[in-house]
Amino acid sequence: MVKIRRITSKDPLYVQECALREDVLLRPIGYDMERFKREFPGLEERMEHFVAVLNHHAAERVVGCAALIPGEPAAGAGRITQMAVNLQRQGEGIGRRLVVAVESRAFGELGLRELVCHAPVTAVPFFESIGWVMEPEVFQEAGVPHRRAVIRCPSEEEAA
Template identity: 50%
Template structure:
């Protein structure tokens, strides 16, 4: 099973996290993490990074999942979940659920946030629903693909 680790952008596993986000989320829509950083400078450093790691006896730690938390976004007390990705070979094993649980624990625990939201790609909304999040509002387009806002209340 994967273990969930909380890392910063200076951590040795950050490079693998970026590679995973590029492969799973961003390449298919023609952008990458460098492009995001150019568009929203400082966002990477301001985000909290959670990675799911599997330790390989020969190759060492491998990042198989990740998610970001932007605290106090867009206002104090609210947090945004972003960039949730699981390696295609390890999907449907409970890794996404584990990442979400850790992120919620941190957000509603130490950070004292009261509400989380994300812009879920259509299709992935069923994943968020299965971990207890609820849809809010109408479908909208972002980065050329249909999305739906999902929310999770703390407490």
């Protein structure tokens, strides 16, 4: 069974999180964790880390991850970044559960009003199917076309 957990960089599972990010997100665009940390100093420390953990023969295996950066792009908002699901486990609902966990942390516990994500265009159907709003503009980030995905805190939506 897959469980979603929030961890710190001191957790033994953090090493697996980094390996998954390198496999799915970073190496395809010519990065590894070392280069990521060098080019975005301090970012890793500001992230809250979420992992999807599979219990496999009494060992824990990270099969998905996502990070929340509170206070970006502005105070009262947050950004989801570095979200990845192991290639063999995509399409099983793990990505959705990771985003639900981040949303509940951001809106329920941190009191943020809005979450944004720079989504590669290949992930647009995913964000649409989990209820995020896609902005139409396409922009390049790390040489990959992206669109901005946004979701507002449900209570803010009701008040609007």
